[in-house]
Amino acid sequence: MSVSLGETADLxxxxxHGLAISLRRGERLRIENLFGTQVVDTWLLAGDDPxxxxxxxxxxxVNSNIFLEKEMVVASSLRRPMARLVEDTSPGRHDTxxxxxxxxxxxxxxxxGYHRSxxxxxxxxxxxxxxxxxxxxxxxxxxxxxxxxxDGSVERVAPASRPGDAVVLQAxxxxxxxxxxxxxxxxxxxxxxxxxxxxxxxxxxxRGAPL
Amino acid sequence: MSVSLGETADLxxxxxHGLAISLRRGERLRIENLFGTQVVDTWLLAGDDPxxxxxxxxxxxVNSNIFLEKEMVVASSLRRPMARLVEDTSPGRHDTxxxxxxxxxxxxxxxxGYHRSxxxxxxxxxxxxxxxxxxxxxxxxxxxxxxxxxDGSVERVAPASRPGDAVVLQAxxxxxxxxxxxxxxxxxxxxxxxxxxxxxxxxxxxRGAPL
Numbered sequence: 001m002s003v004s005l006g007e008t009a010d011l012x013x014x015x016x017h018g019l020a021i022s023l024r025r026g027e028r029l030r031i032e033n034l035f036g037t038q039v040v041d042t043w044l045l046a047g048d049d050p051x052x053x054x055x056x057x058x059x060x061x062v063n064s065n066i067f068l069e070k071e072m073v074v075a076s077s078l079r080r081p082m083a084r085l086v087e088d089t090s091p092g093r094h095d096t097x098x099x100x101x102x103x104x105x106x107x108x109x110x111x112x113g114y115h116r117s118x119x120x121x122x123x124x125x126x127x128x129x130x131x132x133x134x135x136x137x138x139x140x141x142x143x144x145x146x147x148x149x150x151d152g153s154v155e156r157v158a159p160a161s162r163p164g165d166a167v168v169l170q171a172x173x174x175x176x177x178x179x180x181x182x183x184x185x186x187x188x189x190x191x192x193x194x195x196x197x198x199x200x201x202x203x204x205x206x207r208g209a210p211l
Numbered sequence: 212m213s214v215s216l217g218e219t220a221d222l223x224x225x226x227x228h229g230l231a232i233s234l235r236r237g238e239r240l241r242i243e244n245l246f247g248t249q250v251v252d253t254w255l256l257a258g259d260d261p262x263x264x265x266x267x268x269x270x271x272x273v274n275s276n277i278f279l280e281k282e283m284v285v286a287s288s289l290r291r292p293m294a295r296l297v298e299d300t301s302p303g304r305h306d307t308x309x310x311x312x313x314x315x316x317x318x319x320x321x322x323x324g325y326h327r328s329x330x331x332x333x334x335x336x337x338x339x340x341x342x343x344x345x346x347x348x349x350x351x352x353x354x355x356x357x358x359x360x361x362d363g364s365v366e367r368v369a370p371a372s373r374p375g376d377a378v379v380l381q382a383x384x385x386x387x388x389x390x391x392x393x394x395x396x397x398x399x400x401x402x403x404x405x406x407x408x409x410x411x412x413x414x415x416x417x418r419g420a421p422l
């Protein structure tokens with residue numbers, strides 16, 4: 001599914017599925033964690049060149065931080081600001097470190113048959129808007145709770161967000177945003193109930209209607 | 212410059228330049244920090260498919276750690292082990308977080324004219340062995356000293372390694388290793404003298420000659 005430029009509709013991102021949304025510079029996307037427990041893997045591609053993609057290694061370098069917090073930017077593979085986190089009612093510290101879930105992880109977790117994944121959702125959502133990429137950029141993992149210890153080790157724990165917590169990303173250039181409501185239902189990364197949930201979305205113009 | 216499979220030559224990686232080296236599974240590459248101060252940006256590509264590349268987000272996920280330490284693996288974009296850090300005489304904790312240096316960084320640092328970069332070295336070294344990739348994977352930054360504070364902020368400080376410290380990567384599949392002796396001479400990431408240096412290399416077969 002794709003969403004046209006400039007719409008103001010409120011949308012749902014279906015549990016375990018992906019979606020590509022076009023935003024013009026200045027437009028804002030509100031991503032609401034309806035149940036508080038759902039991780040949203042997020043990517044941005046430049047509107048005029050999908051090979052310029054959100055890059056977590058550049059984002060950490062630009063922000064000099066391993067988390068994404070309010071007022072920080074998501075930087076592109078060319079070190080340009082693609083979006084800014086302008087609002088965040090969650091406890092924050094969204095993960096930039098871990099890969100999107102993928103077929104190999106579900107095989108390791110002994111899932112039988114096909115299991116949806118954020119990696120597949122990324123390519124499926126892009127395919128729906130006619131974009132093919134031969135690689136999967138690292139994802140920005142909104143609401144994902146990955147504490148880092150002093151020895152560098154990481155944990156994967158349930159989101160600290162509450163139902164209704166939301167972030168707002170403001171486009172700093174024309175972009176395609178790709179979202180995946182993470183299908184992970186084996187580990188507690190999407191909450192101890194291990195149940196993928198829908199996410200609420202709202203697109204608002206650059207100026208005018210309040211979010 | 213490329214190096215053929217199975218050679219045992221001792222080599223130099225020239226300061227500020229890149230190099231692609233083919234290794235067969237089991238072969239080992241020793242990377243010696245001759246002066247102690249030099250960062251080496253490192254990538255691996257699968258020997259039979261350069262689109263399967265070393266992935267720092269998968270590597271952190273597989274190791275559950277943000278640093279690369281002895282006995283940890285470098286994982287591919289398909290979550291396969293590409294190489295293992297089998298020896299490390301340095302203080303360790305090699306950086307997996309920050310992007311390879313690139314043209315945009317040197318513009319920010321007000322360098323005039325062309326400045327060599329690890330990103331350009333990656334593509335230049337691959338071009339020399341007939342490989343073109345339309346993107347730049349995140350790099351493994353050997354010897355790079357990037358402490359992470361509890362608030363997630365990162366620092367960029369001089370390497371803690373000493374002259375002669377070395378790491379040994381053992382290929383876990385047939386791979387092309389791409390190395391860049393980082394050309395950064397503005398910040399102290401390559402030491403407070405801000406002078407890029409040569410790196411010593413040695414390739415050894417899977418069994419037999421000691422490193």
